[in-house]
Every structure is written in structure tokens, then in C-alpha cells.
Amino acid sequence: MPIFYQPVVQEGINHLDQEEARHAIKVLRLQSGDPLRITDGKGSIYECTITDIAKSTCSFSVHKTISVPRRNFSIHIAIAPTKNIDRIEWFVEKATEMGIEKISFVRSKNSERTVVNPERLAKKAISAMKQSGQAWLPLLQPIQPFDQLLDFGGLKYIAHVDPENPQHLKEAPPNGHYLVLVGPEGDFSQQEVDLAVEKGFQKVSLGATTLRTETAGLAACFILNLINS
Amino acid sequence: MPIFYQPVVQEGINHLDQEEARHAIKVLRLQSGDPLRITDGKGSIYECTITDIAKSTCSFSVHKTISVPRRNFSIHIAIAPTKNIDRIEWFVEKATEMGIEKISFVRSKNSERTVVNPERLAKKAISAMKQSGQAWLPLLQPIQPFDQLLDFGGLKYIAHVDPENPQHLKEAPPNGHYLVLVGPEGDFSQQEVDLAVEKGFQKVSLGATTLRTETAGLAACFILNLINS
The missing domain is CATH 3.40.1280.10 (SPOUT methyltransferase, trefoil knot domain)
Known part of the structure; x- marks a missing residue:
């Protein structure tokens, strides 16, 4: 499953940041309904589904949030x-x-x-x-x-x-x-x-x-x- | 001290291989009398002195050979x-x-x-x-x-x-x-x-x-x- 970086993920519908959206649409050719993962670089991994692709916008909704604790060192x-x-x-x-x-x-x-x-x-x-x-x-x-x-x-x-x-x-x-x-x-x-x-x-x-x-x-x-x- | 690679080093006067000689003369601008080290990649390090530099030839003599054993793993x-x-x-x-x-x-x-x-x-x-x-x-x-x-x-x-x-x-x-x-x-x-x-x-x-x-x-x-x- 492809993984993207997005520092801020909200409840409800989100849009991939510009460069990541371009990669998702033009390079990976993802489609509405495809699964993807997001890392926010701040301890959360989100399991998501693409809800819509329109021109250079890739929208997704989160269906699972995984919290990864900091290491003990x-x-x-x-x-x-x-x-x-x-x-x-x-x-x-x-x-x-x-x-x-x-x-x-x-x-x-x-x-x-x-x-x-x-x-x-x-x-x-x-x-x-x-x-x-x-x-x-x-x-x-x-x-x-x-x-x-x-x-x-x-x-x-x-x-x-x-x-x-x-x-x-x-x-x-x-x-x-x-x-x-x-x-x-x-x-x-x-x-x-x-x-x-x-x-x-x-x-x-x-x-x-x-x-x-x-x-x-x-x-x-x-x-x-x-x-x- | 600069180190050069030369797979074969003999007793007496040696000449650096072409590419190494170019590096010694053109880049490092070494002179007759300068010290250098040679590794042969086969367990020996030679401490040497440049005896002569002429155009693209760099001659050297070995004054000490250090044998490095293989590791025990x-x-x-x-x-x-x-x-x-x-x-x-x-x-x-x-x-x-x-x-x-x-x-x-x-x-x-x-x-x-x-x-x-x-x-x-x-x-x-x-x-x-x-x-x-x-x-x-x-x-x-x-x-x-x-x-x-x-x-x-x-x-x-x-x-x-x-x-x-x-x-x-x-x-x-x-x-x-x-x-x-x-x-x-x-x-x-x-x-x-x-x-x-x-x-x-x-x-x-x-x-x-x-x-x-x-x-x-x-x-x-x-x-x-x-x-x-």
C-alpha cells in the first residue's frame, strides 16, 4: 500500500498536499476507492481510502489511526x-x-x-x-x-x-x-x-x-x- | 601521508601505476623525497619515499613493509x-x-x-x-x-x-x-x-x-x- 506524508490530518475528508497528490495521481495513478497510508511524522499512521480524484486534488478519508509511541531511547x-x-x-x-x-x-x-x-x-x-x-x-x-x-x-x-x-x-x-x-x-x-x-x-x-x-x-x-x- | 594503491610492489625502485601517478603529480603535487604509503590490497602496507618524478612517472622506493593479517572472522x-x-x-x-x-x-x-x-x-x-x-x-x-x-x-x-x-x-x-x-x-x-x-x-x-x-x-x-x- 502506498504511503504518503501529510503533517496535518483532520477528521472527515482530507486532501493530499500538492506534491504528494501529484505523485498519487500522475505516478502511481491511484483511483477513487484505492487504499493508502499516511504518516504525519509525529507519531500517527493513518489508514485511508481515496474518496475522490479531480485534476490535481486527491481527497481521502481516514478509517483507522495507529499511534506509534516514541522509542524508550x-x-x-x-x-x-x-x-x-x-x-x-x-x-x-x-x-x-x-x-x-x-x-x-x-x-x-x-x-x-x-x-x-x-x-x-x-x-x-x-x-x-x-x-x-x-x-x-x-x-x-x-x-x-x-x-x-x-x-x-x-x-x-x-x-x-x-x-x-x-x-x-x-x-x-x-x-x-x-x-x-x-x-x-x-x-x-x-x-x-x-x-x-x-x-x-x-x-x-x-x-x-x-x-x-x-x-x-x-x-x-x-x-x-x-x-x- | 597520502596513500596509493598498487597491486604489485617489488624490491628496489617501483613506479606508481598510471592513474595513481597522475594523482600524485598533478593533484597532490608530490615531489622527490616526499613520503607516501602504498596498499597492495593483499595485506601489505608499504612506507615509501619518492625517488624521482619525471613527466607522468612517479618512482618510489620502499623502506618499510607492514604485514596486516586477515581478520579472525x-x-x-x-x-x-x-x-x-x-x-x-x-x-x-x-x-x-x-x-x-x-x-x-x-x-x-x-x-x-x-x-x-x-x-x-x-x-x-x-x-x-x-x-x-x-x-x-x-x-x-x-x-x-x-x-x-x-x-x-x-x-x-x-x-x-x-x-x-x-x-x-x-x-x-x-x-x-x-x-x-x-x-x-x-x-x-x-x-x-x-x-x-x-x-x-x-x-x-x-x-x-x-x-x-x-x-x-x-x-x-x-x-x-x-x-x-
């Missing part, structure tokens, strides 16, 4: 955007597929990119949420300076291998609210690492090999999902 | 190529970065693509191996029919959720030689799943969400690396 990855934006886009896509609550973009001393296109990234997240049939859309935060991310109340990690005291992220306790900082191509500066440690962040390794920024972000997401599965 | 993922080849290319890149011994491409009943470009995929693997500083290049096998993959002597898994008896791949024992089959967009056919089970494959889940083919392949690779780390 949450993952927040704050990542330095890569020079090649494709790599961050796929990080957003894959992390959303795996399950993530929040993605932030961090401006670090060695950042090769200091701007991102929030709309384009939001589209990637929406598409991945639909693709994987999920009810929650991750929160995407605008780019912000490194030090603004340091005050967080949960379990705090910075991806940075400490040869003297190596800790693997997989040793994190389950059921936590996690924040993991992932640095740019040139890594975090020593000053940034020291500041994070001062603020209670733990330095962690994500595996045996050297990972690209976007792979490191995804690895962190994978590991935290796995210790909670 | 091995990962083989056999995956159905996706319709959009970009997705398989990034699977090859990311799996190589994480560490994988062998990638096969499988022609399944529901495959949307039945050809891959082995040279292009090999380039992705080489680039990722260099990027992550590794000594072993994964073996990439040509596309083959589903049933040719079923005779394997190690631990055999097929990514396919069995609601009655769900098993997560993370329960796999460590230090194994693993093969994981990952299906196409339309999943393996029931007949293929039954045949695999008959041949000793275990049906496994890779997580709580529905994953795209390439994400499933990478998830399998992540999970097996993690239980062995």
Missing part, C-alpha cells in the same frame, strides 16, 4: 557537514531509515562546509521515513557553532579515538538519551575535544577502521540502535 | 543489485570502509537489475580501501544466479523477517565465517527463501525498521563487525 547525532553535500544527504537518508530522533549540523574549527540546505535535507528525511514506513520524522536542526551543542542532559559522546583509553560506543548503556558528536574531514580540533570532555562528553571509537564523516555518523546511529534492539 | 554479503546503481555503489564503498572480505551480486527472481559494471565497482572499493587506510581489498564477484550462492561452508543467513520466529543477526556467534543474502527491492521470493532454508540458511532480521536493499546490506556488515569488535 533517543538518538541525536550532531555532525559536521561534509564538503561534498551528497554525503550528508545520504547520512540523513540512512540514519532516518535506521531510526534517529534528531540530527544537528555543527560548525567545527576544521569544517569544510558551513552551510546546508535545510529544505533539501528535510525532503531526504521525509522520503526515507516514508520508504521505511515510519511514524516519526527526525528533527533536523540548523547549523550551529560547536559550543552550543555541549549543554545536553543525556549521555554525551564525541567520536574521537583516545589511544590511551579506548572506549567503544557499543559499551554505552541501553535506554539512554544519546548525543554523539561527529567531526569534519579534518576531525575536531584538540581544543574542541578538550572542551567537550570538560563538559562531560566521553571520547569513543566507532570501530576498527578509519571512517569518513558520514559513515561515522551512520555507524554511531547503527550502534545505538543495536544496543537497544 | 570474515564477512561475505551477497546482495541483489538495486535498480538505481548509485545505491549499490555506495554499499560497496561503505562496506569496504567498515571492513568486508567479499561482496557478491545475486540475480534473484524479483531483481530489478541483472547487470553491474565490475570495473566501476572495483574503483569504488579501491578508493574506500585507501580512504580508510586498509591493507585488504574485498573480493568483488560477478553477478550470479541465486542458487549458486547456497553452497557455503560457514554461517549462513538470509535477511528475511520471520514473524513466527524472529532472529536478529546480532545473535550470530563471533569469530565466524559469515555469508548474508540480501534481497532486491521486491524481496526474495518465497521459493528462494524456502530453498535457502533447506540449504541451512537462517532467516534473520537486521533491525526494527524496513530497510532498503543497500541499507540492509550495510546493516548486516555493521552488525557482524560489531559482534566481532
Whole structure:
């Protein structure tokens, strides 16, 4: 059954948003009477039926609402955007597929990119949420300076291998609210690492090999999902 | 220190292969006397010094050879190529970065693509191996029919959720030689799943969400690396 994204669904008759309607009508060629599912990205999946199709309008009624609770843990990855934006886009896509609550973009001393296109990234997240049939859309935060991310109340990690005291992220306790900082191509500066440690962040390794920024972000997401599965 | 790929390195003076030489000279603008590292993709990393640069030839001598043993486990993922080849290319890149011994491409009943470009995929693997500083290049096998993959002597898994008896791949024992089959967009056919089970494959889940083919392949690779780390 095809799934669409619509952030607001009311009682009674609804109309798919413009772009989703176009997809339903022109690409999938859905007809009146066809079933569809809606995710609102805020915890609800609606099972619906198309009531009418007229030009570019696709109307539907809801016959069942499924409430999907938030997970009993949450993952927040704050990542330095890569020079090649494709790599961050796929990080957003894959992390959303795996399950993530929040993605932030961090401006670090060695950042090769200091701007991102929030709309384009939001589209990637929406598409991945639909693709994987999920009810929650991750929160995407605008780019912000490194030090603004340091005050967080949960379990705090910075991806940075400490040869003297190596800790693997997989040793994190389950059921936590996690924040993991992932640095740019040139890594975090020593000053940034020291500041994070001062603020209670733990330095962690994500595996045996050297990972690209976007792979490191995804690895962190994978590991935290796995210790909670 | 820049790292280059050269499958054959001899005693005495060597010359970088054409494309690598071009990169060293034109892009990195290396000079005589500069240090470089070579990976041969077969377990050796060579620490070298450039002895001469002339037009498009970059000569070097080896002053240290580091032998990197194979891991005490091995990962083989056999995956159905996706319709959009970009997705398989990034699977090859990311799996190589994480560490994988062998990638096969499988022609399944529901495959949307039945050809891959082995040279292009090999380039992705080489680039990722260099990027992550590794000594072993994964073996990439040509596309083959589903049933040719079923005779394997190690631990055999097929990514396919069995609601009655769900098993997560993370329960796999460590230090194994693993093969994981990952299906196409339309999943393996029931007949293929039954045949695999008959041949000793275990049906496994890779997580709580529905994953795209390439994400499933990478998830399998992540999970097996993690239980062995």
C-alpha cells in the first residue's frame, strides 16, 4: 500500500498536499476507492481510502489511526557537514531509515562546509521515513557553532579515538538519551575535544577502521540502535 | 601521508601505476623525497619515499613493509543489485570502509537489475580501501544466479523477517565465517527463501525498521563487525 506524508490530518475528508497528490495521481495513478497510508511524522499512521480524484486534488478519508509511541531511547547525532553535500544527504537518508530522533549540523574549527540546505535535507528525511514506513520524522536542526551543542542532559559522546583509553560506543548503556558528536574531514580540533570532555562528553571509537564523516555518523546511529534492539 | 594503491610492489625502485601517478603529480603535487604509503590490497602496507618524478612517472622506493593479517572472522554479503546503481555503489564503498572480505551480486527472481559494471565497482572499493587506510581489498564477484550462492561452508543467513520466529543477526556467534543474502527491492521470493532454508540458511532480521536493499546490506556488515569488535 502506498504511503504518503501529510503533517496535518483532520477528521472527515482530507486532501493530499500538492506534491504528494501529484505523485498519487500522475505516478502511481491511484483511483477513487484505492487504499493508502499516511504518516504525519509525529507519531500517527493513518489508514485511508481515496474518496475522490479531480485534476490535481486527491481527497481521502481516514478509517483507522495507529499511534506509534516514541522509542524508550533517543538518538541525536550532531555532525559536521561534509564538503561534498551528497554525503550528508545520504547520512540523513540512512540514519532516518535506521531510526534517529534528531540530527544537528555543527560548525567545527576544521569544517569544510558551513552551510546546508535545510529544505533539501528535510525532503531526504521525509522520503526515507516514508520508504521505511515510519511514524516519526527526525528533527533536523540548523547549523550551529560547536559550543552550543555541549549543554545536553543525556549521555554525551564525541567520536574521537583516545589511544590511551579506548572506549567503544557499543559499551554505552541501553535506554539512554544519546548525543554523539561527529567531526569534519579534518576531525575536531584538540581544543574542541578538550572542551567537550570538560563538559562531560566521553571520547569513543566507532570501530576498527578509519571512517569518513558520514559513515561515522551512520555507524554511531547503527550502534545505538543495536544496543537497544 | 597520502596513500596509493598498487597491486604489485617489488624490491628496489617501483613506479606508481598510471592513474595513481597522475594523482600524485598533478593533484597532490608530490615531489622527490616526499613520503607516501602504498596498499597492495593483499595485506601489505608499504612506507615509501619518492625517488624521482619525471613527466607522468612517479618512482618510489620502499623502506618499510607492514604485514596486516586477515581478520579472525570474515564477512561475505551477497546482495541483489538495486535498480538505481548509485545505491549499490555506495554499499560497496561503505562496506569496504567498515571492513568486508567479499561482496557478491545475486540475480534473484524479483531483481530489478541483472547487470553491474565490475570495473566501476572495483574503483569504488579501491578508493574506500585507501580512504580508510586498509591493507585488504574485498573480493568483488560477478553477478550470479541465486542458487549458486547456497553452497557455503560457514554461517549462513538470509535477511528475511520471520514473524513466527524472529532472529536478529546480532545473535550470530563471533569469530565466524559469515555469508548474508540480501534481497532486491521486491524481496526474495518465497521459493528462494524456502530453498535457502533447506540449504541451512537462517532467516534473520537486521533491525526494527524496513530497510532498503543497500541499507540492509550495510546493516548486516555493521552488525557482524560489531559482534566481532
